[in-house]
Amino acid sequence: MTKMTLGAHPYMLGFDQLERLLERSAKSGNEGYPPFNIEQTSENSYRITLAVAGFGEDDLSVTVEDRQLVIRGRQSVDICERVFLHRGIAARQFQRSFILADGVEAGAAIMENGLLHIDLTRAVPETVVQTIKITKRGQ
Numbered sequence: 001m002t003k004m005t006l007g008a009h010p011y012m013l014g015f016d017q018l019e020r021l022l023e024r025s026a027k028s029g030n031e032g033y034p035p036f037n038i039e040q041t042s043e044n045s046y047r048i049t050l051a052v053a054g055f056g057e058d059d060l061s062v063t064v065e066d067r068q069l070v071i072r073g074r075q076s077v078d079i080c081e082r083v084f085l086h087r088g089i090a091a092r093q094f095q096r097s098f099i100l101a102d103g104v105e106a107g108a109a110i111m112e113n114g115l116l117h118i119d120l121t122r123a124v125p126e127t128v129v130q131t132i133k134i135t136k137r138g139q
Contacts, residue, residue, distance in 0.1 A: 033094055034073070046120040048098060053114040054089050062109045062118060069098040069106055069118070 037049045052060060052073060061072045074093040100106070100120070107119040 044122045048118045050116045071096045
């Protein structure tokens with residue numbers, strides 16, 4: 001039995017790019033750090049929230065690269081001089097990626113109480129009905 005891919009399904013024309021996006025997402029190497037939530041805030045808007053305790057605004061970057069939302073964190077404070085008796089707050093750098101669908105735009109990025117909120121909106125495409133004229137071939 002052969003495996004049928006999404007792009008090869010006879011009723012799913014032009015979805016091969018979606019399959020590539022899914023493969024890229026699976027290979028993105030996102031670990032469990034930092035933890036995050038994704039919530040739907042309205043019918044056409046979303047919010048991604050990352051727990052970034054110990055990071056300041058200058059330690060974080062939020063970019064959109066080829067429909068991929070990328071959040072990077074690197075603490076600039078040198079903690080080598082400090083002596084920890086217990087170290088439970090992670091201070092490692094991270095990169096967390098999310099693939100955005102066509103029409104989804106990243107909006108504001110807001111820091112609040114150790115949480116980074118990124119708002120996303122989805123543009124609603126207009127419904128287009130196209131009538132295609134049927135012509136008869138010459139005999």
